[in-house]
Amino acid sequence: MDPSSTVDPVTELPLDLDRLVEESLRERFGAVAVLRDRWRDGSNRFDQGGEALFAARTPSGSLAGVCGLNLDPYVDDPGVGRLRHLYLLPPFRRQGIATALVGAVVHQARGTFRVLRLRTDRADADALYTALGFERCSEPDCTHVVDLSSVTCRAFLSFRRHDPAFRAHIRSMSRRRKWVAQLMHGS
Secondary structure, three states: OOOOOEEEEEOOOOOOHHHHHHHHHHOOOOHHHHHHHHHHHOOOOOOOOOOEEEEEEOOOOOEEEEEEEEEOOOOOOOOEEEEEEEEEOHHHOOOOHHHHHHHHHHHHHOOOOOEEEEOOOOHHHHHHHHHOOOEEEEEOOEEEEEEOOOOOOHHHHHOOOOOHHHHHHHHHOOOHHHHHHHHHOOO
């Protein structure tokens, strides 16, 4: 991720979200449109205890992606959160931005939730989540889960974006896969 890119919580729906909605629908990914529509109708503003919506912006200020955190509506347990609506515009993929978004969600979730769950049917998302320490599960409403009390979730480590030495180390890596392998082996 470019060191001048940002991932921050938002309390208002980004005005430039429609670009992400249009592009995601071209890819047959409707979650960003659902995010927008539920925000507008008031049914999900990511404003309950522990919830948040994050926006990733490029150095020029353009919206590159979003990711949300909710109380998981599919289980009756206030200790279970749900990662929702992760989406990045295609030109910004494979640059560490999705990892930073997931890291921001994990960082936020650790203060409220014990477990974080999600559901995806995309192979690229499956690869990302498993590389970040999520375990696959086979429930109808959940494909991946991570225990937030463990250190297995590699996304949390990426949230150290304010640490200059860590950022320089990440920039020096030519591939995210190499970075994940080093994190997993403790190097």
